[in-house]
Amino acid sequence: MMMEVAGPWTEVFEGSEGSDHPGGGDALLGSSTLTLAPLVPDSPSVRRSQPILISSNRAKESLSASVPSIPNPFPELCSPSKSPVLISSLPPLTSDKHLIKVFGEDSHSRSVWVSPGATAREVCHLLVQTAHCSDQENWALLEVHPTLGLERCLEDHEVVLEVQATWSLKGDTRLMFCKNYAKYEFFRKPVLFFPESLISDSADGSRGMTSAELIQNLLRCGSCPEIQSFLHVKEPSRKSWKKVYFFLRRSGLYCSTKGSSKEPRHLQYVADVEDLNVYTVVNSRKLYGAPTDFTFCFKPSKNPVRVQDLKILCAENEQTRTSWTSAFRLFKYGKQLQCNYQLSKAAPRVLERKGSRLADSKSKSEASLVAMDFSGKAGGRVIQNPTEAQSAEREEGQAWRRREALRCSLPNLNSNARPSSIHRSQPWFHGGVSRTEAQRLIEKQGLVDGMFLIRDSQQHGQCFVLTLCYQLKTKHFLVIPCENGGRKYFTMDDGLTLFIDLLQLVEFHQINKGILPVCLKHPCVCVAL
Template identity: 80%
Template sequence: MLAGIGSNPGVPFTHLLWNQQSGFQAPLSLFPSTKLSLCPARPAPSSPNLSLARPPHLDPVLPRPYSSEEARAKGVESFSSSVPSIPNPFPELSKSPVLISSFPPQSSDKHAIKVYGEDSHSRSVWVSPGATAREVCHMLVQTAHCSDQENWALLEVHPTLGLERCLEDHEVVLEVQATWSLKGDTRFMFCKNYAKYEFFRKPMLFFPESMISDSADVNKGMTSSELIKNLLKSGTCPEIQGFLHVKEPSRKAWKKVYFFLRRSGLYSSTKGSSKEPRHLQYVADLDDLNVYTVVNSRKLYGAPTDFTFCIKPSKNPIRVQDLKILCAENEQTRTCWTSAFRLFKYGKQLQRNYEMSKAAPQKVEGSKFADGKSKSEDSLVAMDFSGKAGGRVIQNPMEAQSAEREEGLAWRRREALRCSLPNLNSPVRPSSIHKTQPWFHGGVSRKEAQRLIEKQGLVNGMFLIRDSQQHAQCFVLSLCYQLKTKHYLVIPFENGGRKYYTMDDGDTLFIDLLQLVEFHQINKGILPVCLKHPCVCVAL
């Protein structure tokens, strides 16, 4: 063992200095340039095992690290400052008001919020104090790898109370979250919303002439459509009037009351349907209100219809006693009231939000067009290429509809013939290919399908396909048209030993649901409008 201690092979073993009491001392020849003095021998330890004693003067003395003040005073450069900095490979993320990560950012001004998808899964989002709903949606779109950049929204959801509200694009997310109760189950939800600015595109559908107040028509000789368009361009809307069912406080009873919505606020009549100003009672100020859609209102509040909404102060946490719950007769009436609330409260800001949404690049959902251009039915015309002189525009609407039906039948025959012929180059399309499509929602109920379409916006052409709960091996196409959801049964059909699907008793056949959707994205067929916007659920 002692021979192994001496690391210098030139030092003989007899030169090692050894003492039974003090233990092993290093040979002097190992330290030729160091002046050493022998220390007094230490008493032997009581343990039978020998211990190697090292002289105290050989213990390394480490320098005390300088503090930052001392380092600056002595001119000592710190190690970190001498190491070259590593460039940030993602500089655009460091400037973004929103960061998505499971770890907090280095800057202390970021705050974490939790955003839920429609599949109940959530994602933590780090946002700056001034991050708007539009910026958060843009970051979530990039993270979830969504196909289009627009028509997404951030919803404020109160599951226990059944309340939902779409945040405006300019609203600051952290300011909205600050109004929530700490003990509540309020959450943010990321989903589609096609109808956020639909009243700018089709104002007469959202503001029917029967609901426009008589006092709103100040410009004589102007039609209702011209009046509405001029008001929307100026950042407001006409005054709204009509009957609403209102839930009386601390009671289950509902009372039918005549309401007026003006720029100055919401008023109700104390004398039934009287419109006289002396009978109007001030209800609420629009600047301090938020409007919510009520889900499952019949069960939660005993509402007379499903078309319920409520208003509450925007600066306070939600309490049941603060809710003003109102119920309309149909969906168009409810949409008119909620749209008017938004326009009167935000005014020109909504117009600017709408212009920003139009300026952003868009893609057509559910179609093969991905060039970012807006495809509108108004820019399409019916053409006839059967003549020798080339194509001509069909001016007669009846002739255009007849040509559409003939083209649809010819297309069906060509597709049926193509699918019946053997093709060795391409695999056979599986019959369950629809299960991979974003518009297929499996076995959801009729009521749940209507709720999904209402949440993502009651715009013409919004659709989904689901399994029929009443008819085996059948499907249902749920389609939105004029603020209403219509349901069309898709049944299997046998023809020539092959299985097809049809919605018109076999006049038009489709080999699968994917072909059915692709056909009706171009041709209306028996539907009132072409399929435009698939009702999709994105997982975060």
């Protein structure tokens, strides 16, 4: 028998001491064994642990084995895969996500995971989905500095984490999720935002062109007309304010050292617009002793907010302040704002396409519903024309309101059939907020025509106030309760038009402006997260 052994080996003979054993070689061959061992260095001896017998544990194991298991009454709380609450609190699988906290207007917050390059538009879209908002348009992220009274609407293309990186760690700066209907309103009504009195003479480069045409051309190419006006400026390290003539040009912000003179020797350079962020100032009279409430300021965009770095300006009216803040945005971002505006207009069309796809996937029972017309003598007919179907729907809604008004006007009506507090569940009703707070809410959500809310009157008992925005101004209309035929109504025109409740008043003025300067269009809602 032959055996091949690979590698170096040594022969070890047990009992091979021939001198100690009688019998010589025969004894050696008969009593020896051959062992092949590899040539390895001697390894140190290893001390192995010995198992320890613990009788008490054995007793417990036998005891627990005899007791039947108790079922878990809340299995969904112990399974993260089935718990939406735990899933929202767990970090995502990818490690490049960052957690940000966004506040609603009710002081409650929501934390969401975003990517490092997430823009304000993308974060708003994520919040709309997670908060189950009814619509997906005109949402914005507001950068709020409560202590300093500063607020700024983030542009749609701004990266949220880059904005947060400029905040002070010890400050109270926060992001707020809210509506903003006036983000791109200057593209729709440029003459209202840039009146001819504020346009600089140097901006009129085309002879025979009207102010409206000039502004439209400038906005279409992503530029902005140069503006000028007197502004109150807060002097550094002082509480006093000084009235100075300012110019906003493509090269930067300037002020005149001698009245409204535009001579180069009288112009003083103030700042470069591209390096600034513009904020509106809330409660500026109390915080900074401003001469009016129409205050705004700007600061270096990449520095933390400090009082000594703020350049605080005050305008004479809201139109002037809005013109200056809009011009700052246009001069800084230029064509980018035009692109953001085009994307905001395209968003509703995308939603309509999504809605059409969802409509196609409805159940057969819902898809079989059609509009019918039963006015003829030959029976009902299917309305094929979509325009006619929408008209019939509006007429049916108006007829329902007339029937409801007639039913509520009956003298023997049960008071519980139509609660008088139905308005309190509506998003446009804001309870007992003050006049100043109502104006601030509308200003924050956008000074666009038709923005409105209804609140309790603080001066007249049992009355309400309709607060409405028109031409960058906030107007207030008193809603007075009255009685007619033993029935309580509401009116705004001394009883000429009566409404059974505030809901009917709002629905009427959403179609007919009545005594109002404009129809009610955008309800000022309080966003809750």
